[in-house]
Amino acid sequence: MIKSLHKRESELANAKRQQEILSNSIFQHGELPTFKTKLSESKQFPLQAKKLEILQINLGYMCNQICTHCHVDAGPDRKEIMSKDTMLQCLEVIKTTGAHTLDLTGGAPEMNPNFRWFVEEASEAGIKDFIVRSNLTIITANKKYFDLPDFFKKHNVHVVSSMPHWTKGKTDKQRGNGVFDASLRALKMLNDVGYGLPNSTLKLDLVYNPSGAFLPANQSAMENDFKKAFLEEFGIHFHNLFALTNLPISRFLDYLIASENYEDYMYALVEAFNPNAVKNVMCTNTLSVSWNGYLYDCDFNQMLELPVNSKVKHISDYNENLLEGRDIVISQHCYGCTAGAGSSCQGSVT
Amino acid sequence: MQKTYYDPADLKKFGKISEWNEELGAKFFEYYGKVFEAGALTEREKSLIALAVSHTIQCPYCIDAYTGDGLQRGITKEEMMEALHVASAIRGGASLVHGVQMMNKVNKLDM
């Protein structure tokens, strides 16, 4: 099993080093324009936060999987998880936020020992769309997780799960041996309680990330291919597929550099820059809370340790009005959000 | 002086072809774009055909482009390789089928 960059003590475990890589070489001497230059060309700099719609909370970097592309550098060897005290601070915010979506992510959020308590409490707040990003295999990993589909159903949780392909080979290559079969078993368990079935209100969506140094194709075409293969070959249903671009950070950046694809990939992202995708990039309506309660414009900035540009830095002194209108902190990784049809945690943005 | 006839970086400059003839270049790229839109065939099927043809005409630019395009569309390497064997079978078959002409000629001339 591979280890996280942190465990390996890789230089890329250091967010500052990643920031340097993203600002140096091809971007330093104008071979490629910086993201700021590109935004300025289409008069969209600075990027500013609009009204908050999505509150995304990262419950910790611990995960039962250790995917090669993971932008969180998550894995079984990561011990950072949200404490109950920080969860209590988050709950105060959840009760009063104007956001229509609450999005719990990780790592594997279910591995946080207070996960169920937190979901129970948070679901009381009546937020319209309550998402849990589940990696699927956690559901089959251990007896204590087998009832997660029922638990999700009880709290009307919207399940969003990753799936890089409808074939075993490509899936296991990105996410680890046995992940494809375990994911199918988990999807069947979710279908069995009603998730993902046509017309079911129990929402089950899948997230697709390319399993290599290339960009995703058209989201609806991919969704058709996935649906056809899943239904015909495995009898599995799901609702929507979100196609996400891999951002050049953390383990994916490590992979790009090690496979000598970094420059070509950055060229491809810059070439695919779509000015129309800029106005809907997710940082304009999302706020990301880290396991220790700090606030970021998005999950990617969290991993790059680029905190929000606001007086309000931590969930304990949260103020939605003050956060609105803040300038978004950008760097060259942002090109991943504006390539082609654009990319966000909710899929394409155009 | 450039040491090889092909440079991978030239693929990105394909669009510049229009600079020396706007009208025909624009017409070509419009046609090209339209051809690859989903119609009676899906974009995925068209991509696989393009990959097979790329190998038949042995164009390194096209092979580069349509291998990447296939990966983006989730086309597996097994599908890509089968498409290539179709191209190869047709190409080999095209040589071999001319053997009938050879046989006709031999049968006509030989006693």
Ligand code: SF4
């Ligand atoms: S991509 Fe998701 S499932 Fe994979 S290691 Fe990262 S957090 Fe875990």
Ligand code: SF4
């Ligand atoms: S990486 Fe984050 S900050 Fe940059 S454009 Fe994407 S969502 Fe916004």
